[in-house]
Amino acid sequence: MQNQKPGRRKGVTLYAEIRDTLSGELAEGRYPVGSRFPTEQELCARFGTGRHTVREALRGLEEMGLISRQPGSGTVVLAQTHPRFFTYRIESLASLSQYAAETRFDTCHEGVVILHERLAEMIRAKPGERWLRIAGLRRIASSNAPICWTEIFIAEPYIGVREHMRTSAKSPGQAPCYQAIVATYDVRIAEVERRITAVAMPADVAAMLGAAPGSPAILERRTYIDSRGEMFEVSLSLHAGDSFSYTARLVSEPHATHNKARLNNAPHS
Amino acid sequence: MQNQKPGRRKGVTLYAEIRDTLSGELAEGRYPVGSRFPTEQELCARFGTGRHTVREALRGLEEMGLISRQPGSGTVVLAQTHPRFFTYRIESLASLSQYAAETRFDTCHEGVVILHERLAEMIRAKPGERWLRIAGLRRIASSNAPICWTEIFIAEPYIGVREHMRTSAKSPGQAPCYQAIVATYDVRIAEVERRITAVAMPADVAAMLGAAPGSPAILERRTYIDSRGEMFEVSLSLHAGDSFSYTARLVSEPHATHNKARLNNAPHS
DNA sequence: AAGTGGTCTAGACCACTAA
DNA sequence: TAGTGGTCTAGACCACTTC
Numbered sequence: 234m235q236n237q238k239p240g241r242r243k244g245v246t247l248y249a250e251i252r253d254t255l256s257g258e259l260a261e262g263r264y265p266v267g268s269r270f271p272t273e274q275e276l277c278a279r280f281g282t283g284r285h286t287v288r289e290a291l292r293g294l295e296e297m298g299l300i301s302r303q304p305g306s307g308t309v310v311l312a313q314t315h316p317r318f319f320t321y322r323i324e325s326l327a328s329l330s331q332y333a334a335e336t337r338f339d340t341c342h343e344g345v346v347i348l349h350e351r352l353a354e355m356i357r358a359k360p361g362e363r364w365l366r367i368a369g370l371r372r373i374a375s376s377n378a379p380i381c382w383t384e385i386f387i388a389e390p391y392i393g394v395r396e397h398m399r400t401s402a403k404s405p406g407q408a409p410c411y412q413a414i415v416a417t418y419d420v421r422i423a424e425v426e427r428r429i430t431a432v433a434m435p436a437d438v439a440a441m442l443g444a445a446p447g448s449p450a451i452l453e454r455r456t457y458i459d460s461r462g463e464m465f466e467v468s469l470s471l472h473a474g475d476s477f478s479y480t481a482r483l484v485s486e487p488h489a490t491h492n493k494a495r496l497n498n499a500p501h502s
Numbered sequence: 503m504q505n506q507k508p509g510r511r512k513g514v515t516l517y518a519e520i521r522d523t524l525s526g527e528l529a530e531g532r533y534p535v536g537s538r539f540p541t542e543q544e545l546c547a548r549f550g551t552g553r554h555t556v557r558e559a560l561r562g563l564e565e566m567g568l569i570s571r572q573p574g575s576g577t578v579v580l581a582q583t584h585p586r587f588f589t590y591r592i593e594s595l596a597s598l599s600q601y602a603a604e605t606r607f608d609t610c611h612e613g614v615v616i617l618h619e620r621l622a623e624m625i626r627a628k629p630g631e632r633w634l635r636i637a638g639l640r641r642i643a644s645s646n647a648p649i650c651w652t653e654i655f656i657a658e659p660y661i662g663v664r665e666h667m668r669t670s671a672k673s674p675g676q677a678p679c680y681q682a683i684v685a686t687y688d689v690r691i692a693e694v695e696r697r698i699t700a701v702a703m704p705a706d707v708a709a710m711l712g713a714a715p716g717s718p719a720i721l722e723r724r725t726y727i728d729s730r731g732e733m734f735e736v737s738l739s740l741h742a743g744d745s746f747s748y749t750a751r752l753v754s755e756p757h758a759t760h761n762k763a764r765l766n767n768a769p770h771s
Numbered sequence: 772a773a774g775t776g777g778t779c780t781a782g783a784c785c786a787c788t789a790a
Numbered sequence: 791t792a793g794t795g796g797t798c799t800a801g802a803c804c805a806c807t808t809c
Binding site (some may be wrong): 321 | 554585587588590591592594595690691692693694695696697698699700701702717718719720743744746747748749750751752753754
């Protein structure tokens with residue numbers, strides 16, 4: 234069973250056959266994790282095909298996360314079966330807020346604060362650091378109905394956004410802070426951490442939101458992290474419990490079967 | 503400026519250069535969305551390269567979601583810039599529960615119910631349907647401390663899991679229901695919807711969880727959906743607000759720059 | 772019938788790694 | 791130095807869509 238070159242099944246490409254054969258052998262445990270995978274030359278000889286075809290098969294295995302190829306060195310086995318991930322995927326950070334553009338942010342307080350113990354713990358920074366704090370109420374633009382109380386903290390290097398946001402924005406409270414920061418400074422958002430907890434509604438916020446003090450509320454904390462791993466913005470939002478729900482759809486990633494993106498039926502003309 | 507074949511910059515491959523050139527032209531709006539992209543043959547002529555090289559470039563553009571290729575038909579433009587997604591990715595559903603394996607589920611009630619109006623609305627099914635309901639308390643295995651009150655609903659076709667779970671599992675309450683269903687029937691989990699809301703702790707559950715009635719609590723609903731789009735399990739969990747937090751890290755997907763998976767430094771001995 | 776993208780071959784050179 | 795994977799060429803056939 235070395236050189237198998239049977240009558241090709243119709244409609245199945247050669248490289249797909251090779252890929253599936255190898256993937257099957259991996260699943261059987263023929264190549265232990267961490268060991269070296271056969272070289273391209275060996276596979277060419279074994280399957281009696283050109284190198285391009287073998288490479289196409291290996292590309293598939295690599296995409297599945299089964300092997301890893303190192304130029305000059307060789308190919309090593311990463312896993313024996315294709316891990317199936319579940320992913321939650323959003324196209325832009327704007328969709329983190331289900332309320333789209335029809336909201337308005339009204340600033341109540343704005344100023345640089347020096348973090349005291351409790352606040353530092355809340356936003357996971359060090360006590361004594363200087364952060365810009367912007368606190369206010371987010372409302373539905375049309376009806377003025379309050380949505381949530383939000384406090385935004387911006388790290389010291391970016392405190393200057395304050396000016397840019399006041400001047401540049403068409404109307405204040407429209408563009409999110411992180412957007413202004415990314416636009417103004419040379420920062421990229423690499424990661425957003427989102428944390429949701431249930432708390433009792435504080436009396437002062439309750440009054441503004443028109444909710445009962447002590448009623449169940451959602452505290453949402455978002456931490457924005459740049460490509461160097463540094464936090465540059467943290468936001469805390471307090472929602473009345475009966476007006477907020479967080480929903481995420483985790484979708485299973487495509488199975489081992491190589492399916493080309495058949496997403497769209499050519500929207501031309 | 504038709505046929506550009508300049509001195510190749512060192513360390514930059516030809517196909518990468520072609521890819522980036524085309525991607526730049528797309529960004530400039532040279533090829534409108536929905537229009538036809540140049541043919542492989544045209545690109546070969548323009549860049550003076552072999553077809554394989556052009557195809558490698560196009561493969562990159564396709565992976566970025568900029569173009570879509572149809573055999574026999576041609577290539578159409580999907581977008582002018584590479585959308586950068588944010589994703590939350592988990593390797594297995596088990597990690598949806600941060601409490602790993604060290605918990606135990608103690609069933610309190612178990613039986614088939616006919617959905618009344620309110621319950622049907624809660625789990626988004628139709629009133630009058632028959633579902634298996636399993637209700638109980640999840641505890642920390644070692645200390646017996648209660649974690650949450652959980653009600654699991656299983657659609658009629660899979661009610662039989664009940665038997666399998668009692669007999670097969672090593673100790674009852676260990677394997678999650680969805681796992682038992684997937685193992686027993688020919689079902690695949692295609693999607694999990696997770697919804698989190700804040701509610702006031704009901705008195706009866708409060709007693710079991712050792713929380714104050716009316717205190718803030720988290721209601722988590724999970725809906726398991728199979729590959730045909732049918733719900734087959736819904737679970738409702740009630741956590742005391744001070745003992746639950748939901749955290750998700752949304753990570754930005756790799757940028758346009760083609761970076762090979764450099765994840766792992768070859769773990770071979 | 773002409774043109775498209777998908778597959779495949781046979782060969783070549785390169786930069787790199789490992790012995 | 792030998793071997794590896796990465797790139798690239800020139801040519802070929804196919805199934806398919808479009809005209």
